[in-house]
Amino acid sequence: MANDLITDVIIMGGCGRMGGTLVRLAQNDPELALKAVIERKDRLDELESLDCLVSDDLDAVLAQYPRAVVVEFTSPEATVEHVGICKRHGNPIVIGTTGLKPDQLAIVNEAATRVPVLLAPNMSVGVNVLLKVLPMLVQMLGPAYDMEMMEIHHSRKKDAPSGTALKLAECMAQARGWNYDEVKKHARDGIIGERGEKELGVVALRGGDVVGDHTAYFFGPGERIEITHRAHSRENFAQGALRAAKWLAKREPERLFNIGDTL
Known part of the structure; x- marks a missing residue:
């Protein structure tokens, strides 16, 4: 017991x-x-x-x-x-x-x-700390910064985007007061026009034996912020x-x- x-x-x-x-x-x-x-x-x-x-x-x-x-x-x-x-x-x-x-x-x-x-x-402790930190960045940077998320996993992973990428992207959307399901872009293909102001893209890459990489992007006027978490092992x-x-x-x-x- x-x-x-x-x-x-x-x-x-x-x-x-x-x-x-x-x-x-x-x-x-x-x-x-x-x-x-x-x-x-x-x-x-x-x-x-x-x-x-x-x-x-x-x-x-x-x-x-x-x-x-x-x-x-x-x-x-x-x-x-x-x-x-x-x-x-x-x-x-x-x-x-x-x-x-x-x-x-x-x-x-x-x-x-x-x-x-x-x-x-x-x-991961690090990813869960990111869930606390990313909303602060969203609020401090403000709406002038476009937000995107990219994740990379091994070729045998079955779901995409990863659950971690979705959770991170959701917390970013919520910090801006958005409904994630209304602003998410899990695929872009063809002539789709200019990126909308109220949009959050999540890209999934697959290959090799990558345990898990997640990068949050903040694209602002004249600069770009990238925050990456890489898992080295399971x-x-x-x-x-x-x-x-x-x-x-x-x-x-x-x-x-x-x-x-x-x-």
Whole structure:
């Protein structure tokens, strides 16, 4: 059981790139107890060396470990399923999944009133500090500066723009008093005319093994400001998620939490 000293965690997708990183870091963290790793049945033999329960049945595992914090970076569809299971058992869940649709986000938000839930498209401390800093820049620079966002990720990333780019762009739009859905430009093609004053472009580049780059641009009269965050490895995100798990284990259901709440 999770207590003030040790937090029990359950990792989803232990054979995945992020899942494997989470497993390794959790095993080496004296403040965490890795109780179980969940994976598809056809890949369970790849996890036989782990000194914990390995299973393809989250429902059965949570019955054994009440209050253990589930940590997952999976797919939107899987996330919705996992959130429902956690809600039934009362287990907290840390979600790093991106690309959730409005109806899926609604399910996550509802679950957060029943069990502790933390959702963050990016678990990095640096990115979440940017979410605090960018609105200040928007307000200080004023409407004379055009705003744009660019992100780069590895060739295997499935969603675009990235959840982090969307979150950063949304916070910039909100700081200017804009509705993001009304001003976003995720694609420009052909003869589209001059750039409008009330417009925020988000460009997604894909290639190689880039973990994640995000650059916010402010184009002003006679100058340009660029603020870039580069993730050097997935450990940055994994450490943030495990730090969030420790924090979430001590919380009661209230609302949908984010990484900013843990800082």
